[in-house]
Amino acid sequence: MTFKVINGKKMADDLVEEVRLEVQQMCEAGHAAPGLAVVLVGDDPASGVYVRNKIRRAEQAGIRSIEKRMSADCNQEELDAVVEALNQDDDVHGILVQLPLPKHLSEERIIRLISPQKDVDGFHPVNVGLLGTGQADLVPCTPLGCLEMLQRELGDLSGKHAVIVGRSNIVGKPMANLLLQANCTITVVHSRTPNASEISRMADIVVAAVGVPKLVGDAWIKPGAVVIDVGINAIELDGKRKLVGDVDYDKVAPMCQAITPVPGGVGPMTIACLMKNTLVAAKRLMNISH
Numbered sequence: 001m002t003f004k005v006i007n008g009k010k011m012a013d014d015l016v017e018e019v020r021l022e023v024q025q026m027c028e029a030g031h032a033a034p035g036l037a038v039v040l041v042g043d044d045p046a047s048g049v050y051v052r053n054k055i056r057r058a059e060q061a062g063i064r065s066i067e068k069r070m071s072a073d074c075n076q077e078e079l080d081a082v083v084e085a086l087n088q089d090d091d092v093h094g095i096l097v098q099l100p101l102p103k104h105l106s107e108e109r110i111i112r113l114i115s116p117q118k119d120v121d122g123f124h125p126v127n128v129g130l131l132g133t134g135q136a137d138l139v140p141c142t143p144l145g146c147l148e149m150l151q152r153e154l155g156d157l158s159g160k161h162a163v164i165v166g167r168s169n170i171v172g173k174p175m176a177n178l179l180l181q182a183n184c185t186i187t188v189v190h191s192r193t194p195n196a197s198e199i200s201r202m203a204d205i206v207v208a209a210v211g212v213p214k215l216v217g218d219a220w221i222k223p224g225a226v227v228i229d230v231g232i233n234a235i236e237l238d239g240k241r242k243l244v245g246d247v248d249y250d251k252v253a254p255m256c257q258a259i260t261p262v263p264g265g266v267g268p269m270t271i272a273c274l275m276k277n278t279l280v281a282a283k284r285l286m287n288i289s290h
């Protein structure tokens with residue numbers, strides 16, 4: 001079977017360009033450009049790369065970025081104070097605190113402290129609740145990116161059977177809610193699901209968000225399915241560090257209608273959706289219809 005490799009980089013470029021055009025229209029109408037604050041605590045190299053990529057994308061989208069760097073040994077009160085100040089700052093429409101935080105700081109507390117209206121990661125319990133009732137406009141960026149990819153690839157998703165592998169708060173659960181809203185029939189499988197591969201093999205769409213390299217092999221996939229691989233796992237191969245997904249790409253791809261690669265699939269779309277969320281938050285805070 002010939003399969004299509006879904007080009008996440010190209011889709012992300014398209015989405016960022018769409019955001020840029022809307023930002024341009026806002027500015028031409030006399031509004032301020034959206035502002036995104038990114039808070040980075042400590043000097044974890046991977047987090048540093050993510051933050052740099054987000055700021056670069058913000059620039060491309062015409063979004064002002066405000067970077068707040070804090071030392072790894074800052075205390076909870078100092079971090080709280082930074083977030084509270086950003087909550088009060090009218091020039092800031094989106095706040096993102098790069099996770100994970102150093103162990104002595106509470107992620108749960110920070111997630112709850114960010115104003116729900118500026119919560120461009122979509123992790124605040126208010127936004128989680130709104131998503132569950134189909135009313136959210138700030139939705140976690142990774143599952144939002146997966147939905148965008150599926151809709152741009154397949155159009156209307158109504159009636160499709162989607163299996164989500166993984167039930168984390170940041171990917172699996174919000175993905176299930178989004179696909180349900182898109183009129184899919186959904187099944188979520190996880191580490192305690194007996195026969196997860198058999199269930200997955202019934203799906204028209206498989207979204208793998210597990211964190212186990214190449215777990216989803218050919219036995220998990222119905223021929224002709226569309227496969228979205230969220231996983232990003234660093235492995236050693238022939239003495240070299242390599243990034244692989246949660247899907248065994250070489251075995252699965254030839255069976256698929258379409259599949260996302262790792263890297264170059266979901267990752268770029270996640271950052272593009274952060275720009276989309278920042279635009280949405282800014283428009284709402286400035287009372288511009290969207």
Ligand code: NDP
Binds near residue numbers: 231
């Ligand atoms: P978590 O570790 O929070 O969740 C993993 C989920 O997978 C859990 O629900 C777990 O089940 C389930 N699971 C583990 N083993 C199995 C198994 N053998 N069979 C079925 N289910 C299993 O991970 P995340 O959701 O945060 O991330 C998943 C992957 O996605 C990671 O590789 C991560 O790096 C990547 N990621 C990529 C992003 C991107 O931008 N592309 C963004 C976010 C994450 P249980 O609940 O029972 O333990």
